[in-house]
Every structure is written in C-alpha cells, then in structure tokens.
Amino acid sequence: MPAGIMISARQMPTLIGTGGPAFGSSSGLTLGQSNLMDGQLNPLEIAQSTAESDVGRMRDDEFDSKSGSDNHEGGSGEDQDPNSRKRKKRYHRHTQHQIQEMEAFFKECPHPDDKQRKELSRELGLEPLQIKFWFQNKRTQMKMQHERHDNTQLRAENEKLRAENMRYREALSNASCPTCGGPTALGEMSFDEHHLRVENSRLREEIDRIAAIAAKYVGKPVVNYPIVSPPITPRSLELGNFGGQPGIGSTELYGAGDLLRSIGGHTDQADKQMIVELAVAAMEELTRMAQIGDPLWMPGIDNTYVLNEEEYFRTFPRGIGPKPMGFRSEASRESAVVIMNHTNLVEILMDVNQWSAVFSGIVSRAMTMEVLSTGVAGNYNGALQVMTAEFQVLSPLVPTRETYFVRYCKHHVDGTWAVVDVSLDSLRPSPLARCRRRPSGCLIQEMPNGYSKVTWIEHVEVDDRGVHNIYKPLVNSGLAFGAKRWVSALDRQSERLASAMATNLPPNDVGNTVITSTEGRRSMLKLAERMVTSFCGGVSASTSHTWTMLSGSGADDVRVMTRKSIDDPGRPPGIVLSAATSFWLPVPPKRVFDFLRDEHSRNEWDILSNGGVLQEMAHIANGRETGNSVSLLRVNTISGSQNNMLILQESCSDPTGSFVIYAPVDVVAMNMVLSGGDPDYVAILPSGFAILPDGPAGHGGHIGEGGSGGSLLTVAFQILVDSTPNAKLSLGSVATVNNLIACTVDRIKASVAGENA
Template sequence: MPAGIMIPVRNMPSMIGGNGNVAGFGSSSGLTLGQPNMMDGQLHSLDMVQNTSEGDMARIRDDDFESKSGSENGQEGASGDDQDPNQRPRKKRYHRHTQHQIQEMEAFFKECPHPDDKQRKELSRELGLEPLQVKFWFQNKRTQMKTQHERQENTQLRTENEKLRADNMRYREALSNASCPNCGGPTAIGEMSFDEHHLRLENVRLREEIDRIAAIAAKYVGKPVVNYPLLSPPVTPRSLELGVGNFGGQPGIGGEMYGPGDLLRSIGGPTEADKPIIIELAVAAMEELMRMAQMGEPLWMPISDGNSNVLSEDEYIRIFPRGIGPKPTGFKCEASRETAVVIMNHINLVEILMDVNQWSTVFSGIVSRAMTLEVLSTGVAGNYNGALQVMNAEFQVPSPLVPTRESYFVRYCKHHVDGTWAVVDVSLDNLRPSPLVRCRRRPSGCLIQEMPNGYSKVTWVEHVEIDDRGVHNIYKPLVNSGLAFGAKRWIATLDRQCERLASAMATSIPNNDVGNTVITSSEGRKSMLKLAERMVISFCAGVSASTAHTWTTLSGSGADDVRVMTRKSIDDPGRPPGIVLSAATSFWLPVPPNRVFDFLRDENSRSEWDILSNGGVVQEMAHIANGRETGNCVSLLRVNSANSSQSNMLILQESCTDPTASFVIYAPVDVVAMNVVLGGGDPDYVALLPSGFAILPDGPTGHGGGGIGEAGTGGSLLTVAFQILVDSVPTAKLSLGSVATVNNLIACTVDRIKASVAGENA
C-alpha cells in the first residue's frame, strides 16, 4: 500500500467491492484512497511526493496546477465493473484550471488564505469546481508562498554572510598591518625581532580592549545616581568609668586595638551588577580629573595670597553636572590643587600609587589603613595602563581629636596619548548607601609628567565632601583651610618621601652623614633607614582617631584631655610581648611650627622635656640625612646616664618636616639588636614601641585663620603620644597604677614643653 494512504478498519466492508477496487467510503473515514494527507505545508496530490526537490517545486505554478479528472471530478471512461480486466487502464487525464478560476481564487486568497468549509463550497459552486479541488488549491498555494518566503530569507542571509566575510577579511588585513603605537606609522617588521613585533601587536590589541571598556561604560552614562540619605550625627567619645575589673581582657579602657584581619569595616567587593557602573564612574572620573587639573578661571579662582586657588562650586556643577550625585545635606566641600616637581621618575611614581602597600607606606602620615578589595583590571602587560582597583582606605590627621575619613572607592590608572600618566579615585559609596558615611571622594588624584634626569612633575587634585562635625574646635581652622587633608599636604608628603627614598637608595655613605665609625656599610645604612620607616608607620597608625581604635578620656577637660587605649602584643616580632598602653593628647601652642620642631629634635634641648632620659647627657652617635631640609634625618642617640651603675640607653629617632606637617618620632632600642641592624642585619625583628610628636600649623595665617596659605605663620597644634609596655605578660590585667603613671608622664611632658617654649617665646 502506498505511503500516505490510510483506510479506516471500520469502513473496510463498504469500501471494497468484489473485484477488490475501492467502491466508496463512509462519512467518518476522513481520507479518500488516492487523496493525500490534508495537513498544511505538504503538496496534496499523489503525483507530488513529499520529498519534492526545490527545482520541482519551482516549476509548480498556480496556473499550471492540474485537477484530476477522476470519479470525483467527472472522470471519463468505464467504471470498474464495465472495464475489461485484460485491457491496460488508460492514464488519467488532467486539465488546467481556467484563467478565470485562478484569478478568482487568487483574489480570495489575498483576503482569506484559510477558507472554511462553507467558503470553499460557495467558491466551488461559483467556479464550477469540486470543494476538494478548491481545498487542494489553497493548500498548495500556501505551501508555494511559504517556499517563496524561505527562498527570500535564504537570499538575504546569504548576502549578510558575504558581508560578514568581507568585514572579517578587512579586520584581518588591518591587524596584520598594525600601526606603531609610538609614532602611528606602519611597523617595519623586517627591522625588528619577531618578539618585538608580537609585543607591539599585543599592545595594540590591549589598547583596543581599554577602548572597549570605555565603550561599555558609555552605555551607562546618564543613569540616575542614588542620592545619599541624611547622615546621623557622629558618635561622641565615651566617658571613662575606671574600675579594676575593667582592665586587662575586660571591657573598659578602650578595649584592644583591632588586629590586621579586622582592617577596615567588613566591606565586600563589588558584585557583577556593580562592575559596569564602576567602569562608568572610573572613565568619567578620569575625564573630570584631567579637566580639573588643567583648567583655570572661572573653575579655579585665585585667592588673596596669590599662590593658591579655590574651586567655584557653581561653576563646577555647571561643567560637571553628572557624577556621584549632589552634595548631601550637612556636608562641606573641600577642593584644592597643587603642583610640584619631585625627584622620582614617572614609572616608579605610578607603581607606588597602584600598589596599596607602597602607597600606604609612602603616605603613612595621611593614610592610616588601606586595602584592595578587588582588582577589576591589571592593565596592559608590563605597566598599569588601564588598571582598575576597588579599594577601601582611611585618611588621618595625626591627632585623636580629628576623626579619620574612611572611603570606599575605585582607583583607575591611564596612560594618555601625550605621555602623561593619571591616577584617579572616585567614591563608590552610592553602591552601598549607609547613614554612617561621612566622606565622599569626588574625582581626586594626580597627573604625572616625565621630566629630565629622573624627575616628574605632579599635579594633585583633592576634592571631597565631608561631614566634619566631629572635628575638635582647635583643629577646625586647619581642616577648613585644606592643609589637613588637601592637595598641598599630599604633594608636600610625596616630595619629602621621594627625597627620603632617594637617600635610602644611595650606594655609598654621603658626606653629610655623621657616624661613619658606627655605620660602616651601605647595608647597615639601609637597615637603619628601614627600621626607622617601620617606627614612623607604627607611630602614625597608633595616634589617630581611627575606627580601629577605641580611645578613652582619662582626665582633664577641653583640648588637654589625655586619650588612652590598650592592646595586647602576641607573636609580633616587631613589638615586645605583653600589654601596651598608648596615650596621646593634643593642644595649641602660640609658637610657629618650625620653632617647635627645632626645639624637640635637638638633642641638646632634649633633657628639658624628656623625663625618660633622667637628666642624662644625650649624644648623637649616627646621623643619616634623608632630605634637603636640615631637620630631615634619622639619628641614633645615646643617653649617658648620670648614674654610672645604670647601663647606657640607645634611642632611634627620625625627624622630618615639610610645609604642612612635622614629626619627631623616637623609640628606645636594645643595644645588641641595634648592632645587628648596623651590621646590615634584618631590622624586622627589632622590637619597637615608638613615641613622639606630630606638629601641625593651626591654620594658614595664625590661630583661627582661614583660607589656604603658607603654613607656620601662626601657632602650632602639637600632639604628644607615648607607647609603654606596662606588663610583659599578655594575659595580665592592667592596674590603675600603670594608668596613673602614664597619665602623669604625658602631663609632665606637656607642662615641660609649654614652659620651655613659652620661655623661648618670651
């Protein structure tokens, strides 16, 4: 039985005559012997098989469709009973539809491609056709239209495919003829090694990847930025409730300092949904930084001192309408710009800024803690061009009276076509809105231009919005002037540290160093400088009002309050084991900062304030100069006690000064350990508990002054800090006697300094 023919079993007796030919069918059969399956999408004729080729289908035309002239269409010839069985049956005759029939059905097809039974019967009566003929014509017409549509789609896809092939070949041609990234001209492959040619092609590809990141970010430009909620007032310091049970491991005197694993509040890295927004902010911030660093009036307006500029907030909003959103209610704007030439090449500067450990070390007086949460891009091979890092950092003034500023931001580094490097930060706090946020970092950072002889020109822009309600009154003029956290302090610190690093890299002992009999080798010199660097970092990290510190007020009122905190030192080779008590206080002196600095760093006047020297004679055994200022040096001091039975004590001291801040930091050192360091040994295992002084101007023009200007023309803000080992057993409890001793020590030191300085000033 041919494929596609179905005979219902229940109609078999009525359909098959005595000679085996089909005679008729019941109404429930659904299909007639000799008729095709009536599903759309197939040609409905036994003479048109299912696998009709495309060429055969193309030959099927509406006006060529032939209706069978069988029994259902007026078949001519004898019936099955009258036909001679020995006679060869005649081939069935077909006839074409008339032109009129085709036109009528074409017109009807345009209006209704799927006529129902009633419509087919009406149409067959009008055209003189059988309903099945009409049905088959419409089915075949639909199949024909579908075939034509598919043929058109194939043609269109073939054209698009050829276009893509051509584009692909063109891109391959462009890549094979890559231009020189330096001059823009064609690369001469014959004049360079294969490795060099490969690296240049890789460089071109990576530059394109950077442009692609910028293009992705452009898709998000214009999205509304989440506004910050109103901030709650800052937390006030806790009052002290002294009690024996409160010391040691119990709550009370400030608890313990956080460990390294607790750095900065637990803020996770960005999510995948955050990353496109971060890229957008970084690209926009880079563009803003470049313009902020290069534009003049009316964006930056000169002020009366003639050396500085102030930002016009109205002009800024007009030029940069988008960004991290409007300034939150209650916040103040701090914006400053400063330029200097420093003694370091541009490549090393970029590396310092993009390495969080080097960055926090060089700027230890400003950055109390920092960490990289996630690296989104490492940049191109061999440098930081295109590097993206999500970071968290805490910025400080060396005093417990000025709250630190914590910021969650992205850092983006880019090498511009003119050879300038730029590193920009911008806050991401809008991704983690919190009422605790007190600082927003608008695009801030620096431009670095290469200069001859290994120097670099650095233009620094610092732009933040801050809730400064927690700043003590005596520090407000300094903070409001921009000298506390502004660009001038960043540039001054960088300049001083570049000089220090240049000194540390010296291969021989310079002539201005003293104590060649003590420091006999360049290795010993480097070890001593490295030990002093760790001492400074430890001092700065322990004196600020960091979120990792819990200070407690011990006595007094006003600015002379003494803040104390305790911490346990366990398994730290750089600190002696036991309980360490840190105490600090800040106060104002009516003396310029440079005079206070000279008084405190001079070993000849040390006995006037240093109670621990016990009246002994202080002698400088070694002196390493690490800057053009005479006060920038590292010294090794020996205290010759008046009591001959008491062993001599060594003190390691570093003093450093710049126009925005000065430090005198020192620590007692073990004689045996110091001899190892002077011989070039590892200084990391020398236990240190640094104490010292941080000296800041009280404002640009004196106590209560305003505006950015030259520091040191008015009074001074002095912070005195001590770290003392009160018990060598880490599990011991702190006694009230130890707290009282430290409190008396710092109070006595402050009184001596005030008396000495006041006497000089008189």
C-alpha cells in the first residue's frame, strides 16, 4: 500500500488542475487520505471521477461560446442587464468538412502559428480566432483523454497494491518463526531474546549443512539432533534446500537465496542452484585439504607439497567428475605469513580489479560475469560470484590457461576466512577448454600486528601440450602455475603495499635529492605499479583482444603484436608495437637478475642508451630482498648534451621468478609525479625482462641453487611506431623492432657468457 500512496501523490499536480473544487481544495485532499486509510475511496479514485465528470461536461456543452468555437448572435440590452435573466445562447456548429480538415491538420501540427491559422480560416470560411480556440479545445480534450487513461491504469495498480498489502498483513498476523517458533514481530520480544533465537537458528542450520555435506561427499551418516520446533519451509530470506540436500546454504550465503530468485542475467534458476551447491562442496573440500597432511599431501621438490592423486579420489570420491582425457593433474600446497591484514586480503581476493592488479604477473585478464551474492552487509561472508580469468607465465612460449569458475568466500566459526574457486564446465561446455579448476584457493588466519597466515591450494587439470620444450620442466613441476608462485607473489606484493603506505621515509630514501615528500614517494610507486601491470599485459600468449597478433612478422621466434592507443591518458596516442621472445641461458636466474638491474652494466645491452652512463637519481626499497626496488635513472650521454628523458625502473624478485621492467619518462612529467601529482596521466610504454628458472631447484629451496642451474629469459619491448592511431603499420617498423630485440638478445648472451666464463 505505501507504493500506491506514493504513485497517487505523484499524480496530484495534474489531477488538481483538471479536477473539481472538492479535490482541488485542501479539505478534499485530507478527506481522500482519510478514506484511503479506512479502505474507502482514495485520492486517485476521487481525481478519476472528477476528471470523468469534467470530460462529460465538455462533451455536453460541445465547446461553449467562451472558447470561441461557435458563432452566436450579439446580445441585446436585456442580455447585458445583470438583473435580468440571461437568454440561452444560440450555437452554430462547425460543418463536418471543417472538422475533418482541422482534425487532419491537428495530426500534423497541434500548435499552428498565426500564419497557419489565417490560411486555415480562408480555406474553411472561419475566423482566425475560431481556429485558435478550436485547436486549444482540441489539445485540452486530448490531454483529458490521456489523463483518464493514465488514471485508469493507476487505479488498477493501486487496487493491486492494496490487495497485496492486505494479503501480507494477514500473513504476518498469523505467522510464526519457522526455526524458533516465536513471534515474527520484533516488538513482541526483547532484543536479547530475538538475538538468541537467531543465533540458535544459525547454529542449527550449520549442523544441518555439515551433516548434509558429510552424507553426500564423504559417505558418513547424517547426524541427528533434537529439534525444538517442527521443520517448516525456509522463508524467502534464506537460501533454502538445493538438490534435496537439507540445510545447504542458508548459513553459508546470507541473503543469497533471495538474490538467486530475483536477479536477472544469463544464469537460470536451475544453474544457480547447481552453482550454490557446487560452491558449498568446494569450500568443504578446500578446508579439509588445507588441514589434512600425509598421506593426502606428500613432500615434493623445492620444499613444496604435492598431492597424492590416488588418496585424493579416495577421500573426495564425488567432486566435479573424473579427469578429462588427455589432461594432466597439477596440485600443490604452500603456506606463508604475509604483511597484510586479513580484511584487506579478503577484499583484494573478492574485488576482481584489485585481484588482477596484485597478481598481474599471474592473471593476464579477469572479469566478474555475475554476482550471485554480495555477502553479509559490511563484509564478504557469503559472497558468491561467477568469474572468468586467464592465467599466464610471462612468456609467449607458454599458452595461457583460461577458466570459467565460481568464487565463494566464507568466514568460518573459528575466525578463519576462506576463498575458493571451482570450475563451471557443465554450464559452459567447450571442446576448446584446456584447463579446469578443481577446488582451489586459500585459507586466511588472522595474526597479531596486522599479519596473516595464508595457506594456498592450487589444483587444476590441464592440457598443456602447447608448452614449448624449454618451459616443460618448469610447467610440469607445478612451479609455473602452482601454489608456491601465488604465495610468493602475494608475499612480495604485501611488502610492496606496506612500503607504499609507509608514512615515514626510510633512511635510504632520505638521502635522495629528488624525493622530498611522502606524497611524491607514493606517486612514484603508483606509476611504477602501472608500468609493471602494463608490461605483464603485453608479454604472454594471451587470447585477449587488447593486442592484435601480427602474422608473418619476419621472425619465427619473436611474437609481435600491435595495439592502437586512442584517448588513453596512460599511453601515448598512436600505434604501439609489442615484441617478445624467450630463450634459455646457462646462467642461474639470480646472476641474470643482478646483471640486468644494475645501472652500471646497462650500457652493455641497452641500445637506446647510446652508450651513455646511467646515474641513479632516486631509489625506493620495497621489499626485504636486496633487488626489490624502484629507481629513477638518468642517462648521461658521452657528448654531454642535455637529455630530457629519464628512465623509471622496477626490479623485483621472489623464490619463483624475477622481473626488471623499465620505461622512459619525460622530465616534466616526472617532476609532476615527484611533487605528489597524479601519475595516471603520465604516458609510459614499458619494456623489460622476466627471469624464471629452467626447472625445479631440487632440494636447495631457492632458485638457481639446484636443477640444471639455467635461466629462462623473456625480453619484451613496447614501442610507439606512429603517433597517428589511424595510420597504416609499415613492414619497416616491424623489421626495426625485430632487429632491436634480436640485437638486445645477442648482447645479453655475449655479456652473460663472458661473465660465466
């Protein structure tokens, strides 16, 4: 009923203008509201009846003399005497021809001007004033008809709302709580009693859920417990029972049941029910896999744990089905303590933009397809969303792994948080799918002083026959996409974020002459972060349409892509070429990393520095590893000529890989950044290196200390070849980029080989 009142009030300005005196007065409005409360006539009905009487009166009068649409004779003295009785006016109606002509003109032009009215008066033998008044009355008549139609619809809607309101009132007056048996209205019980009843209901539903999952996935019997009140069909604010499994979900997803029934999109109700049931089962599996040790998990190489596949299928016999033909199973577990509050970590994992930015070296692109539940107000407990993502190794020689999955977040009763992913292959079957994600994700335990303990599980089945031979040992070992890589990236990024949020300048930053404020330091780190993200998005063999692959680029071992940059404040406008290649070096990854990040050895491989000597103008350490830093370099040319270009460089290393990424930056733009300005409008094109081990590191526990001791190096350049976005790409530009990357590779091989000798 409140909705009906609101609609009636919205129509009041129009209705008052066309209604009778009773409704136009304040007393009429008060009467209408009173009648509405008593279940009698409401203001909308009064307005409707008034409008209908007005229209009827106009039809009876057939446009009176006041409108000027009729010809009447002049009045006599008796007519002009106010004390005498007025004589009835004599009306002259328009002919059928005149009405038809004006009706036809009205359809084309309801508001004729003076010239058009004079033309009509000559054609029809009427006065221009008669034409004017006829059109005025015609417009009034049309308006009244429209209003009557609108009022009829509003009255029907009002009646529907009244009936619905009465039905709800009757249902509420006889309803009782289906879980505790108490009254439904809060006013009939104390707040404490209501809180205890809700908590009691929640605990009972939790027992239902665990018992149902145990019966379905583990084979254990459902535990019986005493029921205080008889079971009743779940209400609309609960998730309900899916697939005949009692108790699955109402505690798991607060409000998700209502969302599953009401939200639109391409996912139908049956699919939503399956998604919820699959997510709940995946959460249970992930939690158990994180807690169970031997024999489910066995010690593997490089201090990691690998999955005993036979024991896994014995422990979880149902899951998402058998492994597809030709697929290889890959599963690992890793734990670490990171410098990040558990709340912030959950937010990063549940926000697709933050998640893909923090893990930019692993996630080449990601998108949330549909949000089925946002969780409890204020946090992500019970959040459920359907996503698609593409996982990468920074090399054009390793195909990306694209997956379509559901992500589910839960706050466990012991205080830990869990975020789980599981593939939805049955919803979108594709013969081209080469990867599916069994329950994977992490458990997050709150630690003192803002730290969190993270236990990560990565479990996929993949067809990776497209991987190049030099990368197969790394990929087959599980280190390329495994849990150790996720945890290492998270640990490194948590250190970087802690450095960016620091309010006091570290001692090694205080000595910098160019960074004089905390704001400037944060702006420089933010620009470097965007540089790294842009570099990672242009290196891997992604299927993203951001870049266009060029066929026949002239070099079989170099992958060349192009992209047009238009109205992007973060990139210079024009045509950008991205060229990348990967190769093997018989040198440990750490030595390659130290060689490439050192500004003193840069002129040995950097052709664009023109043999100049690089000087470090600023240095920001952003991790406990020595090489994890952001630097600002200046090229001092041999001739001593003025150089208006600086180089922004970030180098970072963790136990699974290293990166050296750089981009030329204009001096004026960099000065703006160092003064605390917004770095998002600084145009940069990053280039750099990704350094990975050529295989597992044995039992040494760190890259380069075991295995063959070699490195897999990816070299990638992004170069602006034409400042006009609509220009045609020339083959000469492609050849120039190919020659540049080939020359850089040759120089690196020669320099590193000389050091190794």
